[in-house]
């Protein structure tokens with residue numbers, strides 16, 4: 001099957017800055033694909049290259065098999081939803097959504113019908129006469145989405161589209177966006193620095209660091225089997241264990257990750273494949289679970305336990321157990 005979007009050895013350098021460096025990736029048609037990484041890691045540059053706002057310094061980009069070198073943004077079968085939504089403040093909601101149809105010379109009646117259908121899809125039917133300034137942040141976000149999907153693009157590019165929303169709204173929009181994507185079967189490529197958002201929404205995630213893609217995989221693969229220390233650290237709050245420690249447990253001198261929820265903490269000795277002791281130095285109540293920071297010699301480990309259990313307190317000595325196969329070996333590359 002032809003990929004919706006593919007990048008082959010694509011780079012974008014700004015003088016000495018390698019904003020994006022030798023990136024290979026393929027996004028399947030209908031996929032919800034997240035580009036995740038810390039600030040400055042190159043994900044926005046990657047999105048802008050796909051959109052056509054930037055040209056690669058080297059390498060190739062294809063959209064549905066067609067090389068798009070030199071093709072301007074409006075001739076690519078993609079639409080972008082920007083973080084700041086970029087709505088026209090002097091136009092009402094309907095006019096905002098109709099705008100691109102007008103540019104494409106779609107007739108008035110059809111324009112109105114398409115715009116209303118797009119607004120219905122994002123649950124803003126009946127809001128057509130309002131101005132952006134008369135809407136909440138979440139509603140503005142939906143107008144931006146309606147404005148993009150009204151063009152029926154094959155690929156929708158979203159640059160931190162939920163970044164401006166408060167946590168509660170963000171969470172409900174995450175679900176809505178995912179439902180909408182399934183409903184429309186459009187390929188979504190979504191940029192975020194929020195690992196929770198990427199893991200919960202995407203079919204696959206590409207983790208960026210320093211302009212490079214460190215790993216691409218399903219949320220579960222990325223979370224459970226990070227290939228590097230960087231990915232383990234960035235995606236979730238894994239414990240990254242040094243080779244000396246891993247050697248003592250498995251007899252292999254390699255870095256390994258160990259998820260906080262894989263660690264069993266008990267007040268006295270427990271039967272586990274590997275067993276160690278340490279002292280609780282911090283305890284954070286998170287609702288259903290409690291997070292413990294446990295000092296074990298030079299090593300600081302984090303463990304999560306059910307809050308309902310008899311959780312150890314600060315200063316308490318505990319024993320720590322985990323199954324050997326909970327240790328996931330990784331390469332050193334940061």
Ligand code: ATP
Pocket residue numbers: 014017018019020037038039040041042043044045046193
């Ligand atoms: P954020 O989450 O903060 O938006 P990002 O991962 O999207 O970050 P990019 O915006 O792609 O990162 O930037 C990657 C790197 O390239 C950064 O170091 C940035 O400063 C640099 N960069 C981006 N655009 C330009 C430009 N036009 N000129 C020079 N450097 C740039």
